Amino acid sequence: MTISLSDNQARQLRTRAQGLECRRKAASSVEQVVQKVCGLQAQDLSAAMLAVRVRSVEPTSASVESALWQERSVIRTWCQRGALHLLAADDIGWLLPLLGPDRIATNRRRYVQLGLDENFSAAAIQAIREALASHGPLTRSEIARYLSDHDIVAEGQALYHLISRAALEGVLCLGPHRGDEPAYVLIDDWTDRGRSLTQDGALAAIARRYLSAYGPAGPEDLAAWSGLNASKVRRAWNLVAGELTAVSIGELPAWMLKTQISWLDELPAHSPSVRLLPAYDTYLLGYANRDLISAPQHAKRINSGGGAIRPTLLVDGFVQGTWSTKWHKDHLEVAIEPFSSLAPDTRPGLEAEIEDVARFLGVRAISSASA
DSSP: OOEEEOHHHHHHHHHHHTTOSOGGGSBOSHHHHHHHTTOEEOSSHHHHHHHHHTTBSSOOHHHHHHHHHTSOSEEEEEOGGGOEEEEEGGGHHHHHHHHHHHHHHHHHHHHHHTTOOHHHHHHHHHHHHHHHHHHOSEEHHHHHHHHHHTTOOOOHHHHHHHHHHHHHTTSEEEEEEETTEEEEEEHHHHOOOOOOOOHHHHHHHHHHHHHHHHOSBOHHHHHHHHOOOHHHHHHHHHHTGGGEEEEEETTEEEEEEGGGGGGGGGOOOSOOOEEEEOTTOHHHHSSSOOTTTSOGGGHHHHOOBTTBOOOEEEETTEEEEEEEEEEOSSOEEEEEEESSOOOGGGHHHHHHHHHHHHHHHTSOEEEEEOO
């Protein structure tokens, strides 16, 4: 039997799965937050840190930095869709071997265009491995010089793709910045990569973890979020089919974990849930279609082009505006730009969110909302 969900029910279920519904139930440690959603997009590290904030109770920007650079329980590397992510270190032993090969295969044509055939790439990545083992951590420019000294010329996009491919192969990840430039380290020198899984074990794990954090959803959503090819997505879905319940969102089919069906009896009475999501938040990037969580007519205000996803104002799981920050000498200005007038009952939640952004960053914040 298929359970019919309203749009609002589906959004409530998704925000609860994401840890966005109620902070008193949210994960507390940085590692727990990152592991719960199976990674946070992190080409903008400050945005990824704010993605931890909105899903947690206690962490601050300093505790995220500690998890990355001291505890090393979270790492920053290329993974889902070939994008930079924060990942729980305990997950990389199965997640990178599962997702890396598909992204490398997808990028192969671009590698050839850049002169990176398989023999050249293998030799260059081995040289990068040796450089980091002997001299790491190294910045990109330092890696380029090392390669040049060993008669391997790679610059610009070619060098970027070599480094990101080495990350997708599980060789390296990003370490602490040196000045304004990130440095790279060997994963095995940096942290314990956690358990490994068979191919089927990893496929089942990623389907289960995805639905746990993004459901209700469908296979096309798993494909869009993970970057896995269609045959692997079908296999992953089939492996956990016995754990799923079919639902519908309007006329669209979707699935949930059976263990989360009881949530339907626990959905809160209407009380606006207000969240300030950072740029590139995984709540927006986790699905093939965003119409359930943002109105199509506002798409260009959220994504202005070039793949940039602006920080968004979320009310009851639906995007109702964007926001931005501006640093002043003694405070942070938080500018709210709603798409239309906000209901009065959203104000307390919005003020609480602005205060929590300030708490997380350790600053004083002043809001400038245009309703």
